Amino acid sequence: MKSRISSCKAAAFRKDITRFWPVWVGYILCLIIVQVLQSNDDLNYWYAANMGEGIAIMGVVNLCYGFIVAMMLFGDLFNTRMCNGIHSLPLKREHWFGAHVKAALLFSLVPTALMALFSEAVIVLYSDMVAGWTVPLYWFIASNLQFLFFFGLAVFCAMCAGNRFGMAVVYGILNFCSILIYLLVDQLYTPLLKGVVTMSGPFEMLCPVWQMVNKRCIDFDRVETGKTFVHNGIEQREYIGQITVVKEGWIYIGIVAVIGLLLLLLARQIYKKRNLECAGDFLAVRWLNAPFQVVFTVLCAAGFQGVFMVFFGYGDRAVYVLPVIGLIVGWFGGRMLLERSTQVFRVKNFVGFGLITALLAGSLYLTWLDPMGIETWIPKVGETKSATLRMNYRNGYTTEVPAEIADLTRLHQLALEQDLEPHPDYSDAYYSPYSNDPDCAQIILQYTDYNGWLSQRNYYILATGESGDLMRKYTSRLDVLFPDENVEDAADLRHTLRDAEVVRVNGIHNISEECMTEEFLIALADAIAADAEAGNLVQSGVFHQEPILEMENPEYNQYYLTLDMHGEDFWSNISIYADCENILKVLEPTGVLESARQEYANIYG
């Protein structure tokens, strides 16, 4: 009898494969066409590089393909006729499940294997990348692990749902609820706590497709071979592509694949217990109705509030109006989905809506009261592994030295004591090194504790007094000014600037070639180091109130200059101000300051 059952399982498997062949054949063609089109006609480097980088894109592809495959194979559960017909046939549910899963794995394995083989042939024939042949292999493995996760999740959703729309909604919620909740917390709750910032990291961690798109599994680089070749009469250095496997990306994909496998096992158990009469209902598991209603309502509130604010920016009042609209839509929309009826405006449902609205309002009020003291929390030095002070996202100082961490927590305390209101022109003050507010600057303080937990506070702080001194001490440093060049002191800066090919002011006023001597570059390096040491290179206008260039029109009387320096291996840009005496003294003889003065006069004079 065992062989009879095997033949039944084989029949179900064959049916799955033949019934949906257009989908997986179409998938093969799409993969190959897209890969060939994005190879940029460079089969030596870009074909393999794009394929490796395509692992991230495959996260999005598998998000959709895993769902489509699961819906095709398990979609019969959502249709009463098909569901009853299939389950009257002589196969156990676990056999159906096994046949569907096997077919689904083939739907992914076969197209990706063909694609990998095709790419292998292209790379072997046309690319001299070091170990380039491994790229299709990595791509194949990563794509299938991603598929395993998304397919497992989609099958789990299929088992929880009673119809196709329900499956899609549950799948969407499980994939993106963390991002929607982040939007809700960040835009609704966090603004009630002054200075507190919601860190997106933990929320992003719970959004697999986000992680897959942002975590690399393979890195590509071109390295010099030491050989040269002549192209169009010019001798050029020869480069060769090489790959580096990024362990972190693979660990993540491996973990989610295991989760996908566990979800498949869980889905199998749910399937065995499933009441088939639920075909067509929104949810198949009755006890999920209440949690779904609550989650759907909250996410609708978050979606309305977050998505509308992010994409349309409706102003401050909308912050609290949109969630209420979202609550109404979410609660009654959820009821409509669950009851499959529009007749949901009953007293009982209004009571439920009142309760969830009260819950939201209560939670907002509680956040505003801040009983846990989140707003006034200052980390203890002994519990803090590292602290970072930033004025913008490029230039920041990170320390693990307890005395310096103590200084930064003191700055934190001063910010709380000063209790400054944000400048109305928030974004300008935040991103520009020149603040419109003459008194205060925005700072970002980040702390990492010994458990790896990251917290952040954004404050406005006075640029004068003790807070100003601390700011100058930690942000007018060479390693903050040149974060990408590993510059610690004047000697490092001399070494870096020695290779400078261009030095210019305000992007267009180049120092002439005659002036670009080694002595000039050394003098410039020393001058920058001296001004940094003096605390005059804090990259914010509020610390430098004197105008660098006197203009006739007092309305446009405050100007700073940018100093661009770049060579073969570096590119850097700093702002210089009137109090940067040492730098100005070095630049004055070159005539670039005069050129800049003329330019400003022409524009604003």
Add this chain to the structure above:
Amino acid sequence: MLEMKNVTKTFGDFKALDNLTMTVPQGAVYGLVGPNGAGKSTAIRHLTGIYRPDSGSITLEGLPIYENPQTKQTIGYIPDDIFYFPSATMEEMRRFYKGLYPQFDDALFERLYEAFDLPRKTPIRRFSKGMQKQAAFHLVLSCRPEVLILDEPVDGLDPVMRRQVMGLILSDVAEHGTTVLISSHNLRELEDICDHVGIMDHGKMLLERSLADMQGSTVKVQIVGEIPDGLEVLHETASGRLKTLVVRGSAEEVTRKIEAENPAYFDVLPLSLEEIFIYELGGVNYEVKNIIL
């Protein structure tokens, strides 16, 4: 023997089957009758292993049906809503059924083309409703089932095809001793072919008997004279001196009792199945007319 014992099934707050007990003897042609919403299709979905009962047991020859492929391989089921894969043709469905039912009879499948005259390579979804029903019979009969379960089987078929399908079923019963369960909301439809009947309403079995028992236990009598004592009269009408009685008991027993009173005239008339149900259930507050009209 196909058996349901004390089966209860609830959908939300609605009790679809209420302690239902039903026995289909081996080789019987069993008619399951009841008004719309009586629970016939739900009972059948339990008998075919689709639904899991909340309580009670469903067995075929003592073996459970639910999640038991070996048992289900012996059952052929034609639902009220026909099952086929959306783009499948008859030939594709034949291959699929052949994989699932080891006893699938290819020769019979070919022979049935003569009876039904269905296109081989046209997707079944393009068939008319009646043709889809024929296709279902074509496929299921080719599986050579030991038990055939048919839910409203002749709905949508024209009278000629109805007769032909019923003929096929009966010849299958005659040749192979197939047990057949047919559900219908119309008693007249089943009268000619069933030897056992069960009447359901509100998820319960109201009555379950063999036709022979029922016809042998109730008689219609026309009599001129006094009604003898000891007759269990279910129904009585009078036209002048002529009384028409429906009496519980065998024809012999009733005749003996009436002859003992020496009436001026009497005659024993045959009762239709319809009349038996009307008089048997007449005392119960059920809408019997729903299953007869």
